[in-house]
Amino acid sequence: MTPRSLFEKVWADHTVRQLANGQTQLLIGTHLIHEVTSPQAFGMLRDLGLKVAMPHRTFATVDHIVPTDQRTEPFSDPLADEMIKALKKNCAEHGITYFDLNSGRQGIVHMVGPEQGITQPGTTIACGDSHTSTHGAFGAIAFGIGTSQVRDVLATQTISLSPMKVRRINVTGRLRPGVYAKDVILHLIRTLGVNGGTGYAYEYGGEVFDRFSMEERMTVCNMSIEGGARAGYVNPDETTFAYLKDRPYAPQGAAWDEAVARWRAVASDPGCHYDDVVTLRGEDIPPTVTWGINPGQGIGIDENIPAPQAAGSADERTAIEEALAYMKLPGGAPIKGTRIDVAFLGSCTNARLSDFKEVAAYLKGRKVAPGIKAIAVPGSQLVSAVCAELGIDRVFREAGFEWREAGCSMCLAMNPDKLVGDQICASSSNRNFKGRQGSPTGRTLLMSPVMVAAAAVTGAVADAREVFAVN
Amino acid sequence: MALAKIITISGRGVVVPGNDIDTDRIIPARFLKCVTFDGLAAGLFADDRKAAGGGHPLDDPRHQGAAILISGANFGCGSSREHAPQAIRKAGFRAVVAEGYAEIFFGNATNIGLPCVSAARADLQRVGQAVAADPALSVTVDLAAMQLRFGGNAVPLTMRDSARDALVNGRWDAIGELLEGLPQVAAVAGRLPYVSAPA
Numbered sequence A: 001m002t003p004r005s006l007f008e009k010v011w012a013d014h015t016v017r018q019l020a021n022g023q024t025q026l027l028i029g030t031h032l033i034h035e036v037t038s039p040q041a042f043g044m045l046r047d048l049g050l051k052v053a054m055p056h057r058t059f060a061t062v063d064h065i066v067p068t069d070q071r072t073e074p075f076s077d078p079l080a081d082e083m084i085k086a087l088k089k090n091c092a093e094h095g096i097t098y099f100d101l102n103s104g105r106q107g108i109v110h111m112v113g114p115e116q117g118i119t120q121p122g123t124t125i126a127c128g129d130s131h132t133s134t135h136g137a138f139g140a141i142a143f144g145i146g147t148s149q150v151r152d153v154l155a156t157q158t159i160s161l162s163p164m165k166v167r168r169i170n171v172t173g174r175l176r177p178g179v180y181a182k183d184v185i186l187h188l189i190r191t192l193g194v195n196g197g198t199g200y201a202y203e204y205g206g207e208v209f210d211r212f213s214m215e216e217r218m219t220v221c222n223m224s225i226e227g228g229a230r231a232g233y234v235n236p237d238e239t240t241f242a243y244l245k246d247r248p249y250a251p252q253g254a255a256w257d258e259a260v261a262r263w264r265a266v267a268s269d270p271g272c273h274y275d276d277v278v279t280l281r282g283e284d285i286p287p288t289v290t291w292g293i294n295p296g297q298g299i300g301i302d303e304n305i306p307a308p309q310a311a312g313s314a315d316e317r318t319a320i321e322e323a324l325a326y327m328k329l330p331g332g333a334p335i336k337g338t339r340i341d342v343a344f345l346g347s348c349t350n351a352r353l354s355d356f357k358e359v360a361a362y363l364k365g366r367k368v369a370p371g372i373k374a375i376a377v378p379g380s381q382l383v384s385a386v387c388a389e390l391g392i393d394r395v396f397r398e399a400g401f402e403w404r405e406a407g408c409s410m411c412l413a414m415n416p417d418k419l420v421g422d423q424i425c426a427s428s429s430n431r432n433f434k435g436r437q438g439s440p441t442g443r444t445l446l447m448s449p450v451m452v453a454a455a456a457v458t459g460a461v462a463d464a465r466e467v468f469a470v471n
Numbered sequence B: 001m002a003l004a005k006i007i008t009i010s011g012r013g014v015v016v017p018g019n020d021i022d023t024d025r026i027i028p029a030r031f032l033k034c035v036t037f038d039g040l041a042a043g044l045f046a047d048d049r050k051a052a053g054g055g056h057p058l059d060d061p062r063h064q065g066a067a068i069l070i071s072g073a074n075f076g077c078g079s080s081r082e083h084a085p086q087a088i089r090k091a092g093f094r095a096v097v098a099e100g101y102a103e104i105f106f107g108n109a110t111n112i113g114l115p116c117v118s119a120a121r122a123d124l125q126r127v128g129q130a131v132a133a134d135p136a137l138s139v140t141v142d143l144a145a146m147q148l149r150f151g152g153n154a155v156p157l158t159m160r161d162s163a164r165d166a167l168v169n170g171r172w173d174a175i176g177e178l179l180e181g182l183p184q185v186a187a188v189a190g191r192l193p194y195v196s197a198p199a
C-alpha cells in the first residue's frame, strides 16, 4: 500500500461522502463546546426543529467568560451570567456532558479534553474555537469551526470541509537551555509568516518533538492557527499513550490495548507524501518575544525592534510602522529593557501544570517588581488543585502574583480581567492583536511563561536566562 | 431548504484598508457577550472606529449604505468567531472583496451566504480609488463571470471553486445535504470504536 500521512488516514476514516459542492462530508467524532460560540447554534437548531444527533460525542465546559475571582452564581456581569445559564440549559435539554464549575473538572476547553482523555489519537475534533488545533498534539485532526458549523455538528455530527494540504515541520537537534516550546512556535510563525500555513495542516516532528512532553506538544499545536494553519499535529507515540493511560475517558482493559494498536497504526508511514517540508535546527531558536500586533512580529530576546527603514518591502514597512505606532515602541531599539505594566501567566497555550512548575522553580524567593500587576491563572480546576497540593500557588502568591481560578481570563478579557488604557503586558497567551486583552489601546508582548516571570520580577522585558541564571 | 442563489451583488463599496485585519478588530471580544447574533452590527470595527474619532471609512457619511466591503490581504485572521462575518452582514454588507482571507473566516462567511472574493492588489487599488472619487459608484461582484465591475471597468476575481459553486447554486448552507447523509454517517460512526462505544 502507498505510504500515507496521519492526516490522510484520519481523513479517509472519517469521510462520509462527497457533497455536491465538491467538499467532503466529514464525521466529527469529538465535539467540544463552550459558552461563547454555542448558544446561537442551539438557537439555530431549535429554529430548524432539529435534535442533537449524537449527544454522547459532545462535551461542554465554561471558560471564556467565566470570572476567575468570583465562582458563585449569579455572576456580577448579567450578560456573562445569561450565557453560562444558556449553556447549562442547552446541555441539560440535549443530554450533553457538561463539566461545570462544581465538577472539579472545569477549565479551558482545550485543557479539559486532554485531561479527561477525551482527546485521542486518530480522531477528528472540532470546537467553535480556533485553538482547537491544540488537540492535534495527540495525533488528532482538530480544528476550529464557526457557529453555523457547530450547529451542523450538533445536528449531524458532520461538517462540509475540503481536505488540507500537509506540511511536515522538522525541528532537529536540541533546544538550548531556557528555550521552550513557546519559543519554537513563535520562531516558526516568525519564519513562515502569519498566513504561511493557509490551506495546510502542520505535521510537527523531529528530535525536539520526539523529546517533548504532551504539554509541550500542546503549546506548539495550540498556536498553529497563529501561523495560518487550521490544524497542527504530532504523530502519537509512547509519550502520548503514557499520558492517556487511565484518564477518565480513555479506553480501559482490553479496549486499551486495542486502542493503542490502532493509534500506533495511524501515525504517518515512513516515506509518505508531504505537500511541503520545512526543517529548523533546535539550536537556532532563541527565546522569542513579540514586539508588534500579530504573532509573526517576533524577535529573539537579543535582537532590536525592527525599524521601518530596514524593511525589505513597502508592505513590510507599512506593517512595521502600523505596529510601532500602536505599540508605542521605538524602532531600532533593543526589546530587552522594555518596561511592562502587567504580567499574565495563563491561557490555553501555557497554563498547564508544567508551565507553573517550571516558573515556580525560578520564582521561589523572588518578588514581582513594584508597580507591576502580575496574575497567574491555571487553565483548569485540575491544574489548580495539583498546584495547591504542591504548594505552587503559594510560591506565586509569596512572589506577589494574584493566583486565580481556572478560565481564559486576560487572554481575551471577556471577563473582568482586562488591561487598562495603554498598559503593556508580558503575556504567555497566543494573540497580540490590537485590543486583544480588553483595552482598545492595550499592548501585548507574547513570550514563554519563564520569560513572563523574568519580566514580572524585573519590571521589564528581560532574558530569563540572565535573570534566573539558567544555563 | 431552498436557499437563495447568490450570483451577482451590486451596491456601493467602501474600503477598510490594511492587511492582516483580524477578527478581534472586526468585532472586539466584548461584543461576543450575546446569545443571538442580532445587534452585532454595532460592534463592527468598534475599536478602530472609536480610535479614528469619526474618521473611519465606515463612519464616513458618503459611504453609508455600502454593500461591498473592500480590504487587503489575510482578511479575517485570528479567532474562529462567526460573529465576525455575521457582524459584517448585519451591518448591511453582502460581499467582501479583498486580496485574500484567513481560512476559518472564509468558510464561516461562505456558510452564511456572504461571498468573499479575491482580487489582485493593483485591481483593488483601482476600485478603491474609483470608490473614493465617487462614493455613489455602483460596484458589482459577479460570481458567474468572476468579475468585479465598476464604472466601465471589469477586473478578474478568484474564489475557491467549492465556495463559488455553493453560492451560485444556493447550496452555501450545507445543513440540508448533511442531514440527507445521516444514514451513511451512522455507518461510518459504527466503524470507529471511539464514536460508537458508549462513553
Ligand code: SF4
Pocket (backbone or CB within 6 Å): A063, A064, A108, A109, A110, A129, A131, A347, A348, A349, A407, A408, A411, A412, A429, A430
Ligand atoms: S485561553 Fe484564550 S485563546 Fe485559549 S480558548 Fe481561551 S480565549 Fe481562546
